[in-house]
Amino acid sequence: MASSTILSRKIIKPSSPIPSSLRHHNLSFRDYIANPSYVPVASFYSKPENYNMTQISYILENSLSKILSSYYPFAGRIKDNKYVDCNDDDIGIEYLNVRVNCPMSEILNNPNNDAIDIVFPQDLPWNNSISSGRSLLVVQLSHFDCGGLAVSLCLSHKIADGYSLSKFLFDWADISRDEHSDIKLSPHFNAASFFPLMDNPPNIPNIVPEPQRCVSRMYHISSSNLTRLKDIVATNSAIVQNPTRVEVATALLHKCGVAASKANPGVFKPTMLIHLMNLRPPIPLNTIGNATCHYGTMAVSEDDINLTNYVARLQKAKQKLQDELKGMNTNQLAADALKRIKQGADIIKRDIFDVYSCTSLCNIDLHKHVDFGWGRPVRLSVARYSMKNHFLFMDERSGDGINVVVTLTEADMSIFQNNEELLEFASPVGSVPRIS
Template sequence: MDMLNVEIISKEMIKPFLPTPDHLKNLELSLLDQLAPQYNVPLIFFYQNENLSSFNISQLLKKSLSRVLTIFPPLAGRIQENLYLDCNDIGVYFVEARVHAGLEQVIKEPRMEELQQFLPVEPLGQTDDNAILSVKINFFDCGGIAIGVCFSHKITDCASFVAFINAWAATCREEAEIIRPTFDLPIRFPPTALAASGVGLSVGITKGKIMTKRLVFDKEKLAKLKQIGTSNEVQNPTKVEAVSAFIWHCMIEEARAKPNMKKTSFAAVHVVNLRPRAIPPIPGHAFGNCWGAAFAFLSQTEDSRDLVSKLRSGIREINDDYIKKLQNGDYSSDLSKWIDFSKNDTEVCNFSSWCRFPIYEVDFGWGKPIWVCTATTPFKNMVFLMSNQSGDGIEAWLNMSDYDMEVLETHYEQLN
């Protein structure tokens, strides 16, 4: 199959409409920002469009982006030495491109090498001036649009970023009220000198070859997986628990089947949003990284059929006590687990669920997206879970070796 032809039209920097006020010029990174991995998180929003010209859309997006940046100044600034954000209004990297193909042609049978072309930068790449946010507007011949965005995980998590994207969309629609973010997470989670030194920054990141594929779990598959995951301990598995347990089980059994198996244990790590778990809850509009890692373990000899209860138990440990430890600068427990994984040759599977984030509500004025996806990230055995457009299914985006992907796809096909 021929490679998609994506032609770059223009590149520029979009600056905030108003200068950032002095009291927001320098923002400390929080402890959780300091510990966050340095890479670009990719999201691509696909829209149908039959009414607006590419010129009008371009002008609307640029004007509204400039205006919304005045209330999200970190995204137009630059990171300084894992210590603070210099909100210097340098701006957001903004690219426009023409796609010489139809929108339906791309999303009907998505290919990762094509999806990557809709992004402004690589996951481990950066612009010449280290932009925190990069945007690429792709105009299809049919009138359809793909908005590819990459944001630095160093300053924000997906919950905050989706809030920003929705604020940008609301600004584009000229909504009267926009939920303004707060920047007090460094007060809640004060930075530390040790974290500033870069301890833990590259955990899990690889520059080796990784295959990325999507597995779609419709409501029939989810019902089957929830039935499989039901036990005396957990009688009502969630969709996320059921899919996570299925993927983790497949990876465990695949590892155990290898003739040169040396793994002594297995672990699943689930990223958990801390905001609703704090007492009292941290507001959803608190901007920045606000997540913790929930761990579940299985020994070499344990049965891998009842994994849902292990996942749920691990996630329940992310409570107010856990959050208070982080607020006191104590992240040694999480760090020691990662070190032990390496020492003990533990097989780790990582999960991040975006299912509760309103990614399908991002409406710039020409309708809600018909599809939202992610792309390759530089983490082996990393799984991102996203709701489908109707909300009754889950799309799992898996990053792993060719061999592991082949085995997992075989298990997936057996669900039919």
């Protein structure tokens, strides 16, 4: 069984002093209501040909220090859930150098995606980033016996969404490849100007269900199979227009997840699926922070989870949200977000629905841009999600289709992974193709 040993641990500070005018970074309303968990992302690389591990660590530490001068709130500390203190005395992020005593193939060829948890700081992924006492960003460099390596980071969701995390990775990789590189689109920590935090913000109800013992697996859906799914949906519907890759994949995974959930008690339970939508644009693309909103789709009968019917519901719900957001001022946006959170909390409390959630990191070319100087990653993934019924979508490295990390309870996963309709369109990642 793989184990890890910490070789070194240090605090990386921004290379330039933070101007006094920037040392108090106000959280936006959407930061305030965000789940305070650490979002864990890892990229795996084959053995670099022209670098040794000491050089690699030096490059990463040096480029981290430089990029933090632009992403200074990531190195700060949250105070009172209202602002980030970027005082030079306390600022910095934690950086770990770790040895993993197995070849990288043992992790990447494991049929369970949970095996990658070894490249993250212990007990940190998805945990509360405010009460942990650790820095808002924690980076770990993991060295494998074969010479391969992984660069992982855990970033607090209180100060960044998935888009912001991706932009940070892109800019960090650019500076790592060329220390004289300029950031193409300077990050602006101005989300509070679009979503100002009210003077006396209300308490936010907890909408996170109690954790259960979950497992995760990664599946690949090829471009040809996504086209097949789109054709099935479009052929059987007069109202679905140009379904997206993520829409048809979501409908398939949701249907198979519901089938697995139903098999245990033998009774269908209505479901609600929560989707995140990026608000950039109309908000500027270089706005860093939380700039998303969510919408839900419901299936109250088994007919509703038919692929065509469900894609139609997805498109209708998304369009409805887009129409509602048009013309809303900041106060109305805040009120709308609160309303949705309270509705979600009420649904979870009353146990009316099985709740699913999905996040997409597609169409942002993560594999293409997260090159620190020794090539593109052979795989990108996340640590096992702490809650059941979660789908995370990412583009596949070669550009052929998408990968999705599916998190379910152990009981549901044992049924889900044998679903014939799932396996007609999706292949488990791990054993095929093998990573040497």
